[in-house]
Amino acid sequence: MNKKKLRESNLKEEKPKYGWYVKNLIIGFNIIGLLGLIAFIYGFLICDFFNIILLILGIAIMLVFLWPGIGMVMMHLLLLGRLSLVTKMNALDKIDNPQILDVGCGTGRTALSIAKELKNGGHLYGIDIYSKLAIPGNALERVQKNAQIEKVDNKTTFQYGSATEIPFENDKFDIVNASSVFHEVHDSNGQNIAMQEVYRVLKLGGYFYLSEWNRKSWQCIAFGGICCFAFKNKNHWENLLKINNFRDISYENRAGFGIFVAKK
Numbered sequence: 001m002n003k004k005k006l007r008e009s010n011l012k013e014e015k016p017k018y019g020w021y022v023k024n025l026i027i028g029f030n031i032i033g034l035l036g037l038i039a040f041i042y043g044f045l046i047c048d049f050f051n052i053i054l055l056i057l058g059i060a061i062m063l064v065f066l067w068p069g070i071g072m073v074m075m076h077l078l079l080l081g082r083l084s085l086v087t088k089m090n091a092l093d094k095i096d097n098p099q100i101l102d103v104g105c106g107t108g109r110t111a112l113s114i115a116k117e118l119k120n121g122g123h124l125y126g127i128d129i130y131s132k133l134a135i136p137g138n139a140l141e142r143v144q145k146n147a148q149i150e151k152v153d154n155k156t157t158f159q160y161g162s163a164t165e166i167p168f169e170n171d172k173f174d175i176v177n178a179s180s181v182f183h184e185v186h187d188s189n190g191q192n193i194a195m196q197e198v199y200r201v202l203k204l205g206g207y208f209y210l211s212e213w214n215r216k217s218w219q220c221i222a223f224g225g226i227c228c229f230a231f232k233n234k235n236h237w238e239n240l241l242k243i244n245n246f247r248d249i250s251y252e253n254r255a256g257f258g259i260f261v262a263k264k
């Protein structure tokens with residue numbers, strides 16, 4: 001077997017590794033939450049004053065840690081494995097040879113699902129700072145390998161780059177996507193700069209797809225518990241889009257994720 005065929009047959013057997021978001025946090029929350037459960041059971045079984053305190057403490061720890069710990073596991077099992085964080089990009093059908101940028105592509109869960117939709121030309125570029133906090137195993141090499149396994153490496157290019165300093169020229173892209181990334185650019189000023197950067201690299205009439213967990217959705221509360229406070233509501237993102245001159249803003253709630261589509 002020649003080298004090319006050997007490489008192809010190895011890749012055929014491999015599955016892409018997208019990783020779990022905030023895996024270490026999920027493990028930590030579940031361990032602390034289980035300690036809370038043990039305190040609760042102990043306090044429940046042996047009734048005296050000290051154990052009532054233990055019981056209350058156990059309930060508090062379970063609410064804060066075990067709820068989102070189990071919720072985030074369920075979210076991965078029930079939602080993320082089945083769902084790309086962007087609806088079908090209707091904009092793709094309207095543009096010849098679309099040039100797309102995925103900001104904060106990570107290991108490629110969303111980026112590669114978009115690249116697979118590129119049936120008649122076009123190219124997807126992905127940038128990320130490859131933070132391991134968000135996804136353990138997050139790395140440029142990982143997303144490139146995933147692209148090979150998913151057989152879209154000929155229509156994708158990945159590189160290092162920050163949302164607040166996008167390493168491309170003005171007016172380059174027909175579509176920019178950012179799925180579950182902007183909340184990680186922590187302060188509103190950073191998010192504002194990142195939006196200005198998206199606006200800058202979009203062509204006039206280009207589309208910006210922005211997906212963010214909506215903290216007011218029942219799915220965020222059910223799966224995230226107290227962690228929902230780490231996310232913003234719909235108005236926050238809508239205002240940022242408006243003050244950065246995006247127009248024709250539409251919104252869809254998809255399993256707890258708010259998906260905005262806006263035009264430059």
Ligand SMILES: C[S@@+](CC[C@H](N)C(=O)[O-])C[C@H]1O[C@@H](n2cnc3c(N)ncnc32)[C@H](O)[C@@H]1O
Nearest residue numbers: 104105106109110129130131134162163179184
């Ligand atoms: C929750 S993950 C989402 C990854 C990917 N968009 C997806 O749909 O699977 C968030 C990603 O945002 C990246 N990120 C965080 N801050 C960033 C920044 N300032 N610029 C670019 N990427 C960033 C992280 O490294 C991580 O890969």
